[in-house]
Amino acid sequence: MAKLELHDIRKTFGEVDVLKGISLTVEDGEFAAFVGPSGCGKSTLLRLICGLDEITSGQMAIDGEIVNDVPASRRGLAMVFQSYALYPHMTVADNMGYALRLAGTPKPEIRQRVENAARILRIDPYLDRKPRQLSGGQRQRVAIGRAIVREPRIFLFDEPLSNLDAALRVDMRIEIARMKERLGTTMVYVTHDQIEAMTLADKIVVMNAGRVEQVGSPLELYNRPANRFVAGFIGSPRMNFLAVSGVTPEGQMVVPGGRIGLARRIPGTAAEAGVRPEHLRLDRPGTEGSLSGRVVMTEHLGSDTYAYVQLDGSEQPILVRLSGERLVRREEPVGVVVDPETVHIFGSDANTLLSAQSTAREAA
Amino acid sequence: MALTEVNRPLELPVSPLANRRGLRAGQRRTGILLLLPAIAVFAVVILYPFLKALGLSLFRYTIEMTAPEFIGLGNFRTIATSGEVWNAFLVTAIYVLFTTVGTLVLGLGWALILNQPFRGRAVLRSFSLLPWVLPSTVSAFIWGWIFNARFGVLNAILLELGLIDYPQAWLSTPQGAMLAVVLTKIWLSIPLFMAFFLAGLQNLDREQVDAARIDGAGNWAVLRDHVLPHLRPVLIVVVVIGVIGNLQQFDTIFALTGGGPVRATTVLSIEVYKQAFEQWDIGFASAIGVLWVATLIAPAFFYLRMLVKGA
Ligand SMILES: Nc1ncnc2c1ncn2[C@@H]1O[C@H](COP(=O)(O)OP(=O)(O)OP(=O)(O)O)[C@@H](O)[C@H]1O
Ligand SMILES: [Mg+2]
Numbered sequence: 001m002a003k004l005e006l007h008d009i010r011k012t013f014g015e016v017d018v019l020k021g022i023s024l025t026v027e028d029g030e031f032a033a034f035v036g037p038s039g040c041g042k043s044t045l046l047r048l049i050c051g052l053d054e055i056t057s058g059q060m061a062i063d064g065e066i067v068n069d070v071p072a073s074r075r076g077l078a079m080v081f082q083s084y085a086l087y088p089h090m091t092v093a094d095n096m097g098y099a100l101r102l103a104g105t106p107k108p109e110i111r112q113r114v115e116n117a118a119r120i121l122r123i124d125p126y127l128d129r130k131p132r133q134l135s136g137g138q139r140q141r142v143a144i145g146r147a148i149v150r151e152p153r154i155f156l157f158d159e160p161l162s163n164l165d166a167a168l169r170v171d172m173r174i175e176i177a178r179m180k181e182r183l184g185t186t187m188v189y190v191t192h193d194q195i196e197a198m199t200l201a202d203k204i205v206v207m208n209a210g211r212v213e214q215v216g217s218p219l220e221l222y223n224r225p226a227n228r229f230v231a232g233f234i235g236s237p238r239m240n241f242l243a244v245s246g247v248t249p250e251g252q253m254v255v256p257g258g259r260i261g262l263a264r265r266i267p268g269t270a271a272e273a274g275v276r277p278e279h280l281r282l283d284r285p286g287t288e289g290s291l292s293g294r295v296v297m298t299e300h301l302g303s304d305t306y307a308y309v310q311l312d313g314s315e316q317p318i319l320v321r322l323s324g325e326r327l328v329r330r331e332e333p334v335g336v337v338v339d340p341e342t343v344h345i346f347g348s349d350a351n352t353l354l355s356a357q358s359t360a361r362e363a364a
Numbered sequence: 365m366a367l368t369e370v371n372r373p374l375e376l377p378v379s380p381l382a383n384r385r386g387l388r389a390g391q392r393r394t395g396i397l398l399l400l401p402a403i404a405v406f407a408v409v410i411l412y413p414f415l416k417a418l419g420l421s422l423f424r425y426t427i428e429m430t431a432p433e434f435i436g437l438g439n440f441r442t443i444a445t446s447g448e449v450w451n452a453f454l455v456t457a458i459y460v461l462f463t464t465v466g467t468l469v470l471g472l473g474w475a476l477i478l479n480q481p482f483r484g485r486a487v488l489r490s491f492s493l494l495p496w497v498l499p500s501t502v503s504a505f506i507w508g509w510i511f512n513a514r515f516g517v518l519n520a521i522l523l524e525l526g527l528i529d530y531p532q533a534w535l536s537t538p539q540g541a542m543l544a545v546v547l548t549k550i551w552l553s554i555p556l557f558m559a560f561f562l563a564g565l566q567n568l569d570r571e572q573v574d575a576a577r578i579d580g581a582g583n584w585a586v587l588r589d590h591v592l593p594h595l596r597p598v599l600i601v602v603v604v605i606g607v608i609g610n611l612q613q614f615d616t617i618f619a620l621t622g623g624g625p626v627r628a629t630t631v632l633s634i635e636v637y638k639q640a641f642e643q644w645d646i647g648f649a650s651a652i653g654v655l656w657v658a659t660l661i662a663p664a665f666f667y668l669r670m671l672v673k674g675a
Contacts, residue, residue, distance in 0.1 A: 047574075050578050051577075051578075052574050052577065052578070071577070072574075072577040072578050073577050073578070073579075073580045073581060073582055074580070075578075077578060078578065078579075079574075079575065079578050081571050081574075081575060083569075083571050085569065085571035085572050085574065085575040086572075086575075087572060087575075087576070087589075087590065088569075088572070088594075089593040089594070089596075098576070098579050098581075098589070099579035099580050102579060102580040102581055102585060103580055146575075146579075150579070
């Protein structure tokens with residue numbers, strides 16, 4: 001159990017600045033998920049935390065001690081790799097007990113701890129197998145088991161579920177959630193998958209191009225994204241953005257297909273309005289206060305239906321989430337109803353000028 | 365569709381593209397066909413001379429004789445009681461042991477060094493192949509010069525360091541001569557061994573080593589628990605190739621010491637040469653050659669079996 005503090009961490013590979021000053025704190029027992037687009041430096045940051053690569057500048061502390069120069073082997077952390085990185089020539093039991101063996105733990109104790117972890121992860125029938133004789137999901141469990149057995153100060157996960165199929169992913173997600181409850185250890189979890197981040201994390205760190213864009217609880221990020229990047233990144237399917245071409249004397253924003261009322265006065269000039277697909281409604285064309293357009297495509301997912309609506313005067317269709325039974329025809333002219341309370345407004349610098357009101361209130 | 369219908373075999377014509385005797389049959393026939401030229405060449409240049417030598421080993425055939433005289437196992441009986449031939453076997457064993465172990469340790473060490481990232485690594489890797497491209501007599505010449513009693517680099521360095529008081533005639537002492545031929549062979553073989561090891565090291569999963577480090581492994585533990593087990597298949601191949609090559613070694617030893625002083629570096633290859641082309645006792649030389657090949661067969665068998673299994 002440990003608290004992790006990063007202060008202005010930078011990392012350069014030769015000429016390339018990969019991390020450009022990361023500062024953040026992960027509290028003792030907290031589950032922090034790092035999300036961000038591919039190549040933004042998540043894995044790099046994780047490798048710095050566990051000590052595999054050297055920090056170019058900045059400070060890192062675990063439990064109030066600067067660990068910049070502590071080698072990986074003495075940091076007492078455990079990491080689960082995306083590729084699992086199991087030891088191919090060792091049995092599952094030896095894989096899981098390796099760290100304890102190196103630490104000189106007595107054999108009977110190693111065996112007991114390995115067996116306990118294996119039972120929890122339901123891999124006890126495979127303890128004598130080699131990793132290549134296991135399925136992907138089983139390997140994944142072994143990798144997690146190897147981390148649990150050590151009782152590390154901090155768990156690090158680098159996209160641990162990304163090689164699994166959808167069903168197994170859900171299973172393992174629940175498994176990890178249980179593990180978090182039971183162990184209460186500090187966890188740092190890198191993922192591409194929004195749902196993993198939203199469901200597992202106490203705190204989400206949104207990274208982009210080597211910087212932290214925003215840190216907050218899942219609902220904070222969903223309801224009050226600090227800027228257009230976070231707004232577009234958190235939430236699935238992603239937020240619709242409408243270009244604001246001006247504001248009428250009555251205080252309405254002019255967007256493709258019509259106008260959107262302003263819920264409140266905003267401190268600056270609106271450049272874009274953002275509305276999530278789940279906050280839009282379809283109605284008859286010409287409905288009071290709606291944006292006019294036509295349906296260009298629909299996707300039926302069973303529980304939901306997504307309608308792609310091309311607003312008049314815009315190329316890019318916007319997405320509207322409807323209930324599953326709702327039938328819409330292609331090319332059907334529609335009115336998209338926007339509740340001003342659910343609109344996020346971004347300035348020309350892409351920072352948020354106004355967050356949606358109603359969803360924020362619901363969350364509060 | 366009814367269940368019974370599903371279980372009935374398909375009554376459909378077989379595709380005209382199918383191989384009549386199963387999927388692999390065509391491949392097997394082609395394989396044998398492709399092997400024929402190689403088998404023919406093997407028969408002419410290896411099998412025939414070998415059988416000829418095998419035959420000759422049963423004859424007495426020296427320079428004064430016009431035709432070989434059949435003596436059965438006579439040559440082998442002579443060998444059994446000949447201290448000189450036994451000595452050649454012993455010298456060969458020592459030579460093979462030291463060269464193989466030496467090359468293994470140094471080749472692996474060098475490969476580990478060249479696998480680390482550092483400036484100038486590519487250049488150093490290229491230079492490391494130098495002993496491989498030099499003709500072996502040239503190498504022998506270089507080492508002969510290094511060990512030279514009067515102008516040799518070795519003496520110069522040892523004198524400078526104060527480790528010896530006066531120049532040593534390395535090649536005229538049994539141990540010195542053995543040391544020289546062993547070092548020469550090690551130096552010659554390092555590039556090949558290193559290339560094998562380096563190739564093996566390069567496909568060692570980096571994350572596996574990373575995971576081990578996080579698990580608390582230091583350098584020694586990484587080498588023992590991950591690098592060496594990963595290199596095991598390479599290690600076996602390299603040992604077998606090394607043993608075979610060292611058992612056959614001739615040119616550098618012949619050029620460097622000629623088998624001397626006295627018989628200190630007379631390995632089997634030199635012994636056979638001497639019997640055949642100095643004593644002109646072809647029958648006796650053939651008999652030694654046959655025994656020599658017999659010692660080669662064991663490692664060669666392992667090697668071939670590994671190749672076949674690996675394929
Ligand atoms: N050893 C290296 N040398 C040079 N550049 C590197 C090195 N390692 C990573 N990078 C660069 O650093 C950036 C961040 O890489 P990183 O692997 O941390 O991304 P990531 O956020 O984990 O992406 P993904 O989600 O695809 O795994 C990338 O642009 C990558 O090209
Ligand atoms: Mg990554």
